[in-house]
Amino acid sequence: MANITFLEAVAQAQREEMARDESVFLMGEDVSGNVYGSSGGLLDEFGPQRVLDTPICESGFTGVAIGAAMVGMRPIVDYTIASFMYLATDQLVSMAAKSSYMYGGQTHIPAVFRAAMFYNGGIAAQHSDRNYSMYMNVPGLKVVVPSNPYDAKGLLKTAIRDEDPVLIFEDGNLWGQKGEIPDEEYLLPFGQANICHAGSDVTIVAIAARVGESIKAAEALAKEGISAEVIDPRTLVPLDTATILESVAKTGRLLVVDQGHRTCGAAGEIAAMVAEKGFWNLQAPIKRLTAPDMQIPFSSALERGFYPDAAMIALAARELIEE
Amino acid sequence: MCAAVNFDISVWGGMSVDQSLLLEMYRRMGLVRQFDEAVQKLFNSGRIPGSAHLSIGQEGEVVGACMALREDDYMVGNHRSHGHPIGKGAGVNALMAEILGKSTGVNQGKGGSMHLADFSVGSLGESSIVGSGLPVAVGAALGSQMQGNDRVTLCFFGDGASNQGYFHEAMNMAALWKLPVVFLCENNGYGVTTPNNRAAALEDISARAAGYGTPSSIVDGQQCLEVYDAVTEAVERARRGDGPTLVEAKTYRYHHHSEGPLYDNMTYRSDEELAAWKLRDPLLLFREQLADSVAVADLDRMDEQVKQDIAAALEFAEQSPLPEPEEAYTHLYRTPVVVIEGELSNG
Numbered sequence: 001m002a003n004i005t006f007l008e009a010v011a012q013a014q015r016e017e018m019a020r021d022e023s024v025f026l027m028g029e030d031v032s033g034n035v036y037g038s039s040g041g042l043l044d045e046f047g048p049q050r051v052l053d054t055p056i057c058e059s060g061f062t063g064v065a066i067g068a069a070m071v072g073m074r075p076i077v078d079y080t081i082a083s084f085m086y087l088a089t090d091q092l093v094s095m096a097a098k099s100s101y102m103y104g105g106q107t108h109i110p111a112v113f114r115a116a117m118f119y120n121g122g123i124a125a126q127h128s129d130r131n132y133s134m135y136m137n138v139p140g141l142k143v144v145v146p147s148n149p150y151d152a153k154g155l156l157k158t159a160i161r162d163e164d165p166v167l168i169f170e171d172g173n174l175w176g177q178k179g180e181i182p183d184e185e186y187l188l189p190f191g192q193a194n195i196c197h198a199g200s201d202v203t204i205v206a207i208a209a210r211v212g213e214s215i216k217a218a219e220a221l222a223k224e225g226i227s228a229e230v231i232d233p234r235t236l237v238p239l240d241t242a243t244i245l246e247s248v249a250k251t252g253r254l255l256v257v258d259q260g261h262r263t264c265g266a267a268g269e270i271a272a273m274v275a276e277k278g279f280w281n282l283q284a285p286i287k288r289l290t291a292p293d294m295q296i297p298f299s300s301a302l303e304r305g306f307y308p309d310a311a312m313i314a315l316a317a318r319e320l321i322e323e
Numbered sequence: 324m325c326a327a328v329n330f331d332i333s334v335w336g337g338m339s340v341d342q343s344l345l346l347e348m349y350r351r352m353g354l355v356r357q358f359d360e361a362v363q364k365l366f367n368s369g370r371i372p373g374s375a376h377l378s379i380g381q382e383g384e385v386v387g388a389c390m391a392l393r394e395d396d397y398m399v400g401n402h403r404s405h406g407h408p409i410g411k412g413a414g415v416n417a418l419m420a421e422i423l424g425k426s427t428g429v430n431q432g433k434g435g436s437m438h439l440a441d442f443s444v445g446s447l448g449e450s451s452i453v454g455s456g457l458p459v460a461v462g463a464a465l466g467s468q469m470q471g472n473d474r475v476t477l478c479f480f481g482d483g484a485s486n487q488g489y490f491h492e493a494m495n496m497a498a499l500w501k502l503p504v505v506f507l508c509e510n511n512g513y514g515v516t517t518p519n520n521r522a523a524a525l526e527d528i529s530a531r532a533a534g535y536g537t538p539s540s541i542v543d544g545q546q547c548l549e550v551y552d553a554v555t556e557a558v559e560r561a562r563r564g565d566g567p568t569l570v571e572a573k574t575y576r577y578h579h580h581s582e583g584p585l586y587d588n589m590t591y592r593s594d595e596e597l598a599a600w601k602l603r604d605p606l607l608l609f610r611e612q613l614a615d616s617v618a619v620a621d622l623d624r625m626d627e628q629v630k631q632d633i634a635a636a637l638e639f640a641e642q643s644p645l646p647e648p649e650e651a652y653t654h655l656y657r658t659p660v661v662v663i664e665g666e667l668s669n670g
């Protein structure tokens with residue numbers, strides 16, 4: 001066991017997979033310089049071609065990754081900040097997601113696209129996106145949202161070995177968080193939720209950094225005699241609906257916690273799924289806690305309170321129990 | 324000539340390599356022309372869903388460029404790409420079946436006219452998002468460079484596509500990394516109804532290559548051999564590891580942007596202009612050029628064979644079954660999406 005940060009876990013996964021399979025390579029802006037901290041040492045070990053610094057052209061270099069994947073390479077694209085993916089979205093949607101389908105299975109795109117969500121840090125509207133929900137709406141993509149170092153490593157290794165385009169949204173607020181990682185190799189399957197805190201009164205489904213906040217809330221609620229079950233879906237596409245539905249069957253109450261915007265968000269999708277398939281098990285209306293449908297302001301005096309924290313989650317859970 | 328041979332010479336008994344190459348070019352140009360003529364008829368009779376963009380008039384550059392490649396080289400096309408896979412050596416049966424949305428189509432009925440792709444001959448797919456194939460071609464070339472093979476990627480794109488950011492990003496990366504890619508601009512003068520001179524300040528798209536330190540040339544796209552020679556040189560340069568080249572072929576499409584009545588009464592181009600280009604038809608020009616080296620009877624025989632091949636392709640496509648409705652739900656993912664019920668951990 002080693003106690004390492006989320007970012008170190010990502011770096012380990014990349015290093016191990018690059019050492020295992022020479023078709024795996026890393027590309028993005030400033031990757032060789034390890035500016036963000038997930039590619040340290042890779043340049044020395046694998047050389048400048050497999051740790052490929054790109055010009056600043058997200059749409060172009062995403063197309064390059066896709067073309068390379070078509071001929072047998074396995075690129076890992078590092079966008080650094082998730083907001084920059086918008087430039088690449090044509091390639092992600094029109095090429096990465098559609099090629100396997102549109103060409104009748106003649107090709108497929110085994111590429112990983114990593115993006116960090118840097119919200120809650122005073123970098124204002126254009127750098128603070130939590131945009132995984134947008135890509136859940138694109139069939140052909142897989143969407144991964146790790147919430148701790150252990151998951152970050154295991155899910156990234158699975159993503160690299162997956163034959164399809166996988167988008168990994170890393171929560172920048174978690175990059176420095178430490179966690180236990182086993183010394184032996186492990187991979188985490190997609191489509192398997194993690195029940196982080198078992199409980200029987202209310203189900204809390206939380207995404208990325210909201211998982212930690214929800215666990216804190218569950219611990220606080222436990223002291224008041226409220227038993228909350230916290231579920232981390234780990235992957236939004238595919239989504240482990242069975243685990244969520246089973247939990248709701250037991251608790252009769254669902255709270256979904258999401259740092260993304262409210263409209264057409266992941267929380268709304270999970271809520272709708274439970275409303276459709278688990279309605280008769282519900283004892284109270286489903287509740288969503290999300291960021292408001294508002295742009296992200298710069299001043300921390302303004303941004304504070306935008307993302308559901310432990311206190312807000314606990315309050316919402318209590319309200320659900322009282323309904 | 325003879326730099327590259329991407330077909331089976333042995334079938335051309337008694338001919339020199341040059342002669343057989345010329346005849347194969349002629350055959351493929353004929354196939355591209357007659358394929359599109361057949362598509363036009365199918366479209367007019369209401370048999371083709373959606374749209375069809377024909378390259379009648381452009382066969383010289385389509386085939387000239389493709390024939391400069393090796394069989395194991397890659398090629399990326401666009402929305403106007405029935406001919407590109409044919410040029411690259413694809414069989415016409417599965418292409419025609421795809422046009423009709425049949426299960427035997429190259430894409431099993433999932434792509435259609437704008438997305439024909441035959442990966443078995445290195446045709447990496449046509450993308451109908453204008454310009455989006457450019458970086459994908461650069462990526463295929465990067466893959467070849469990383470894998471240490473000497474495959475070259477040929478990327479077709481239109482004059483209209485050259486105004487997308489993709490073009491500039493692709494040129495820059497290809498030049499920067501000295502990638503084995505050849506950019507072939509099919510400058511047919513228009514993007515839909517907008518003439519090039521109302522979309523770009525410079526007349527020649529090739530002039531832009533200088534901005535990326537990349538050599539370029541302008542060729543007469545109606546002269547198959549001129550295109551072949553320029554692309555052969557570019558392919559050799561790419562294979563040597565010296566990086567990309569931009570070849571601009573000046574050409575013309577006889578049909579409007581796409582089939583159907585939409586463009587019937589449009590005046591964006593004149594009848595005189597069209598008539599002038601038709602005098603320089605790439606098939607006619609090529610036939611004239613071949614007169615010295617190939618017997619006219621051989622050319623006629625070839626025309627007849629192409630006619631039969633297209634008829635057989637139509638027959639094949641017509642007879643092929645439509646895909647079963649449940650096929651709409653296949654091929655989205657290669658690694659199946661399975662949901663395994665959650666595990667309990669302490670987070």
Ligand SMILES: Cc1ncc(C[n+]2csc(CCOP(=O)(O)OP(=O)(O)O)c2C)c(N)n1
Pocket residue numbers: 402403451452453454480481482483484485509511513514515580
């Ligand atoms: C991104 C995008 N914008 C617009 C279109 C609609 N469209 C399809 S083809 C075309 C013209 C392309 O012109 P050019 O690149 O010169 O190719 P050509 O059709 O002349 O062969 C346009 C505007 C599209 N398919 N994709």
Ligand SMILES: [Mg+2]
Pocket residue numbers: 481482483509510511512513514515
């Ligand atoms: Mg054009």
